[in-house]
Amino acid sequence: MALGKSVNVAVVGVTGAVGQEFLTVLAERNFPIKNLRVMASQRSAGKRITYCGKEYIVEDLANADPKGIDIALFSAGGSRSKEFAPKFASAGCIVVDNSSAFRMDPEVPLVVPEVNPSAIKIRPKGIIANPNCSTIIAVVPLWPLHKRAKVKRFIVSTYQAVSGAGAKAIYELENQTKEVLEGKKASPNIFPHPIAFNLFSHNSKIGDDGYNEEETKMRKETHKIFGDSTIRISATCARVPVFRSHAESINADFEMKISPEEAREILSKAPGVKVVDDREKNYFPMPLETSGQDLVFAGRFRRDSSSDNGLAFFISGDQLRKGAATNAVQIAELLLEE
Amino acid sequence: MALGKSVNVAVVGVTGAVGQEFLTVLAERNFPIKNLRVMASQRSAGKRITYCGKEYIVEDLANADPKGIDIALFSAGGSRSKEFAPKFASAGCIVVDNSSAFRMDPEVPLVVPEVNPSAIKIRPKGIIANPNCSTIIAVVPLWPLHKRAKVKRFIVSTYQAVSGAGAKAIYELENQTKEVLEGKKASPNIFPHPIAFNLFSHNSKIGDDGYNEEETKMRKETHKIFGDSTIRISATCARVPVFRSHAESINADFEMKISPEEAREILSKAPGVKVVDDREKNYFPMPLETSGQDLVFAGRFRRDSSSDNGLAFFISGDQLRKGAATNAVQIAELLLEE
Numbered sequence: 001m002a003l004g005k006s007v008n009v010a011v012v013g014v015t016g017a018v019g020q021e022f023l024t025v026l027a028e029r030n031f032p033i034k035n036l037r038v039m040a041s042q043r044s045a046g047k048r049i050t051y052c053g054k055e056y057i058v059e060d061l062a063n064a065d066p067k068g069i070d071i072a073l074f075s076a077g078g079s080r081s082k083e084f085a086p087k088f089a090s091a092g093c094i095v096v097d098n099s100s101a102f103r104m105d106p107e108v109p110l111v112v113p114e115v116n117p118s119a120i121k122i123r124p125k126g127i128i129a130n131p132n133c134s135t136i137i138a139v140v141p142l143w144p145l146h147k148r149a150k151v152k153r154f155i156v157s158t159y160q161a162v163s164g165a166g167a168k169a170i171y172e173l174e175n176q177t178k179e180v181l182e183g184k185k186a187s188p189n190i191f192p193h194p195i196a197f198n199l200f201s202h203n204s205k206i207g208d209d210g211y212n213e214e215e216t217k218m219r220k221e222t223h224k225i226f227g228d229s230t231i232r233i234s235a236t237c238a239r240v241p242v243f244r245s246h247a248e249s250i251n252a253d254f255e256m257k258i259s260p261e262e263a264r265e266i267l268s269k270a271p272g273v274k275v276v277d278d279r280e281k282n283y284f285p286m287p288l289e290t291s292g293q294d295l296v297f298a299g300r301f302r303r304d305s306s307s308d309n310g311l312a313f314f315i316s317g318d319q320l321r322k323g324a325a326t327n328a329v330q331i332a333e334l335l336l337e338e
Numbered sequence: 339m340a341l342g343k344s345v346n347v348a349v350v351g352v353t354g355a356v357g358q359e360f361l362t363v364l365a366e367r368n369f370p371i372k373n374l375r376v377m378a379s380q381r382s383a384g385k386r387i388t389y390c391g392k393e394y395i396v397e398d399l400a401n402a403d404p405k406g407i408d409i410a411l412f413s414a415g416g417s418r419s420k421e422f423a424p425k426f427a428s429a430g431c432i433v434v435d436n437s438s439a440f441r442m443d444p445e446v447p448l449v450v451p452e453v454n455p456s457a458i459k460i461r462p463k464g465i466i467a468n469p470n471c472s473t474i475i476a477v478v479p480l481w482p483l484h485k486r487a488k489v490k491r492f493i494v495s496t497y498q499a500v501s502g503a504g505a506k507a508i509y510e511l512e513n514q515t516k517e518v519l520e521g522k523k524a525s526p527n528i529f530p531h532p533i534a535f536n537l538f539s540h541n542s543k544i545g546d547d548g549y550n551e552e553e554t555k556m557r558k559e560t561h562k563i564f565g566d567s568t569i570r571i572s573a574t575c576a577r578v579p580v581f582r583s584h585a586e587s588i589n590a591d592f593e594m595k596i597s598p599e600e601a602r603e604i605l606s607k608a609p610g611v612k613v614v615d616d617r618e619k620n621y622f623p624m625p626l627e628t629s630g631q632d633l634v635f636a637g638r639f640r641r642d643s644s645s646d647n648g649l650a651f652f653i654s655g656d657q658l659r660k661g662a663a664t665n666a667v668q669i670a671e672l673l674l675e676e
Contacts, residue, residue, distance in 0.1 A: 153644045157495035157587035159537055159578065173535075174519065181516060192619075197511075197581050198626040199497055201638055201652060206617040210598060210640025210650075219643060232644035236587040236652060240497065241579050243535050249495035249574040249587075260548060279544040281530075288536040300539055302548025305557060306491045306570035312548075314539060314574060 006034035007336065010069045010093070012061060012084070013076030014038040014049055017167045018098055021325035022073050023051050025294075029329060032336070039064050040076065066091040071332050074098060075324065089126030094335055096128050096328045103129040103221060110224045112136055113330040114272040115143045120334050128331055131225060132217040133323030134158050134237065137246055139225055140322065141298040141315055144270040145263055146226060149254035149309070153232040156218065159240045159247040160202065161287060162195060164319050169195075170243055177241070195241050202237035212237060245287035246323065247316040254309045260301035263311055267298050272322065277301060285316035293318055294326045344372035345674065348407045348431070350399060350422070351414030352376040352387055355505045356436055359663035360411050361389050363632075367667060370674070377402050378414065404429040409670050412436060413662065427464030432673055434466050434666045441467040441559060448562045450474055451668040452610040453481045458672050466669055469563060470555040471661030472496050472575065475584055477563055478660065479636040479653055482608040483601055484564060487592035487647070491570040494556065497578045497585040498540065499625060500533060502657050507533075508581055515579070533579050540575035550575060583625035584661065585654040592647045598639035601649055605636050610660065615639060623654035631656055632664045 009031070013019040019040070026033065038049050038056045045060035061080065066072065066088040074081050074088075075098035085095045085102065102108040102125070109119040110129045120128055131139075138156060145151065162169040169190045176186045176196040186194035193200045204213035211219075215235040223229040268275045276285050277299035285297035296317035304310025317323060347364070351357040357378070364371065376387050376394045383398035399414065404426040412419050412426075413436035423433045423440065440446040440463070447457040448467045458466055469477075476494060483489065500507040507528045514524045514534040524532035531538045542551035549557075553573040561567040606613045614623050615637035623635035634655035642648025655661055 155493050155589045155642075155644055157574075159497065159576065177515060178519060181512065181519075192621075193624060194626055197579065198624055199578060199580060199585060200624045201620065201622040203620055206620065209643065210617065210638065211643065212620075234589055234642045234644035234648070234650055236495075236589075236638070236650060238497065238585070238587070238652075240537060241535065242537060247537060247576070249576070251493045251572055251574075279548065282539065282541055282544065282550075283530075284539040286531060286536055286538045288532055300548065300574070304493075304572045305547065305549065306493055306572035310572070312572055312574060314576075 006032040007070035008035045008068055009033045010037040010039060010066070010072040012039045012072055012074045013080070014058060015040045015044040015047065016075055017163055017320055018075035018324045021320045022075065022328065023049070025321065025325045025329045027052050031329060031332065037069065041080070066093055069093040071096065071335060073328050073332065085127050086125065094123070094126055094128065096130060096331050098130040098324055098328055100132065100217065102127050103131060104224065110221060111331050112139055112225055112327060113334055114140050115225055116227070117334055120331060130324065130328045130331065131221045132214070133164055133319035134160065134214060134246055134248065135218050135221040135225070136323050136327050137296050137315060137317035137319065138218065138248055138250065139222055140272045140296045140317070141267055141270065142252065143226070144266050145252065145254070145258065145311070148266055149256040149258035151231055152253050152255050154250055154252040155234050157236045157249045158238060159242070160237060161242040161244050161246055161319060162239065163244045164246070165190060165203070173241055173243060191239065195239060197241060199238055199240045202239055211235070242287045244291040244320065245316055245318045247285065247287055247314065249314050251304050251310060251312045253307050254311065257309050258311060260303055260311060263301045263313070272296060273298055275299060285314055287316050290316040290318050292321065294322050296322060344370040345408035346373045346406055347371045348375040348377060348404070348410040350377045350410055350412045351418070352396060353378045353382040353385065354413055355501055355658055356413035356662045359658045360413065360666065361387070363659065363663045363667045365390050367671070369667060369670065375402070375407065404431055407431040409434065409673060411666050411670065423465050424463065432461070432464055432466065434468060434669050436468040436662055436666055438470065438555065440465050441469060442562065448559060449669050450477055450563055450665060451672055452478050453563055454565070455672055458669060468662065468666045468669065469559045470552070471502055471657035472498065472552060472584055472586065473556050473559040473563070474661050474665050475634050475653060475655035475657065476556065476586055476588065477560055478610045478634045478655070479605055479608065480590065481564070482604050483590065483592070483596065483649070486604055487594040487596035489569055490591050490593050492588055492590040493572050495574045495587045496576060497580070498575060499580040499582045499584055499657060500577065501582045502584070503528060503541070511579055511581060529577065533577060535579060537576055537578045540577055580625045582629040582658065583654055583656045585623065585625055585652065587652050589642050589648060589650045591645050592649065595647050596649060598641055598649060601639045601651070610634060611636055613637060623652055625654050628654040628656050630659065632660050634660060
């Protein structure tokens with residue numbers, strides 16, 4: 001591809017929460033699209049989707065011919081990615097896949113453009129993986145600190161919005177909250193437990209080591225993105241009754257000394273980060289303010305009182321934007337520069 | 339006092355969220371009350387309060403004569419405690435104070451009955467302090483693990499309910515949530531930021547070290563309660579849109595090896611703790627289930643993947659009950675045994 005040249009783009013899984021966000025972000029960033037094609041499962045085939053004032057008919061992914069597509073942005077779930085991403089790639093298109101299907105595949109680069117942009121170049125399968133949302137939000141501010149002082153260990157506890165679980169989870173929080181305010185009993189459906197005015201451990205499968213899949217992703221994906229599997233990581237992931245944007249509390253131990261002032265200074269110049277750190281006004285990153293934003297907000301920088309070379313800080317980022325769609329579109333933008 | 343003998347009790351700050359909980363807990367536990375007196379600020383004086391089917395008139399604290407009171411349970415704010423607790427104590431009554439006014443006073447014991455019950459015996463000022471809610475909830479399950487393997491360092495991130503900020507904060511979450519669901523803009527009043535479908539760093543003053551007061555309390559009070567100021571502690575405290583019960587994510591490093599199985603076994607027999615730890619069903623401590631409970635629920639025990647002798651776990655407890663009223667009434671029960 002060449003910079004300035006328009007390309008043929010397919011959005012796969014266009015009717016989902018991330019699929020919709022793909023379209024919003026592509027339009028916002030004036031992504032140079034020659035022909036757009038939108039695809040989803042059979043159930044959604046035939047629906048009409050509007051992009052930049054023009055209507056598009058959703059194609060059935062199972063019957064779609066990928067010929068002529070330059071870049072396909074996939075967010076249609078792991079099993080569909082496993083089946084269709086290789087088919088699309090062998091037809092000559094480059095797949096940017098938002099599912100977890102290929103993330104740990106050694107032949108598939110796992111890319112956060114602010115961290116490891118050059119990793120996109122080696123993609124023997126024609127597939128580039130977009131990391132997990134909580135991972136992306138953590139590594140964008142961690143990376144500049146890691147480059148400066150080398151992170152040895154970090155502990156993260158997440159406060160995750162429901163929209164990470166899709167559009168139905170958003171309705172569930174809204175409807176259940178109404179029910180509870182009317183004095184009714186919450187009736188969980190998408191989530192295993194009531195989410196209205198409650199919180200619970202992330203609803204993904206627990207492994208033999210006691211960590212759930214979301215936590216394991218944060219550890220393994222950070223190792224792959226940073227190219228350093230010696231970093232010791234422990235994550236605790238929880239769902240909170242917030243519609244959109246995750247928050248994360250991070251305690252990081254570094255090899256070299258790094259002061260909170262220096263961390264603030266580094267991150268105030270770092271790509272993809274906005275420092276929100278006003279102690280006087282008690283004003284720090286909040287999911288309400290990061291919703292719809294591409295930047296990861298970072299603040300509450302302080303020397304970790306439990307460590308000699310440690311920093312504690314708090315971040316928030318929109319998991320549908322930077323945690324998914326924006327990151328994928330940024331990867332597509334890197335492809336345009338090739 | 340002597341076990342089995344009824345005593346004269348005063349509840350000070352009876353109209354507040356914790357004051358109301360004092361009455362509930364005293365009644366539930368059949369606390370042997372000879373005469374009950376209820377007190378509050380002038381604004382609430384003259385109101386009627388029902389306890390065990392009998393009506394009581396709220397006395398104006400400023401004009402109340404403490405003579406004859408055996409035990410006074412205070413939860414009327416720090417400045418009122420500072421003024422009136424010493425007056426009550428010099429009239430011969432023992433004050434159990436829920437405010438932060440005396441917690442770090444070396445002449446005032448800071449007591450969690452499951453941890454340091456004998457500390458109540460040395461009380462030269464006649465005042466015993468009830469710890470901060472987040473601290474109590476953390477130390478109840480930490481203490482048995484500390485006794486077994488000696489905790490060297492722990493990192494905690496909290497998910498704190500609004501009721502810790504009083505009854506008005508509960509209405510604020512309810513009303514603001516309704517407003518947001520009706521498409522209106524959230525209008526914060528008690529809290530500095532919108533709480534409906536949002537979360538933010540704990541709304542207490544930030545010190546020079548960047549830690550807010552709630553976080554500093556967790557560190558300093560744990561040192562005092564455990565009688566060990568060598569433990570390195572870092573807390574991050576956040577408010578979440580939950581009515582009642584705090585949750586906390588804890589990563590603890592120990593001097594000796596302790597397995598998750600052993601931790602689970604120890605805590606399943608520990609006073610004040612209920613183990614809720616079903617990996618198969620993804621069922622762990624949740625604020626909705628601990629609300630109205632006296633026990634601290636603990637689960638998600640796993641080997642900390644970032645540490646050699648570390649454990650990660652997740653807890654939840656009702657901050658109005660065990661985090662305030664229940665703990666104070668338990669202290670009063672210890673006094674009955676003297």
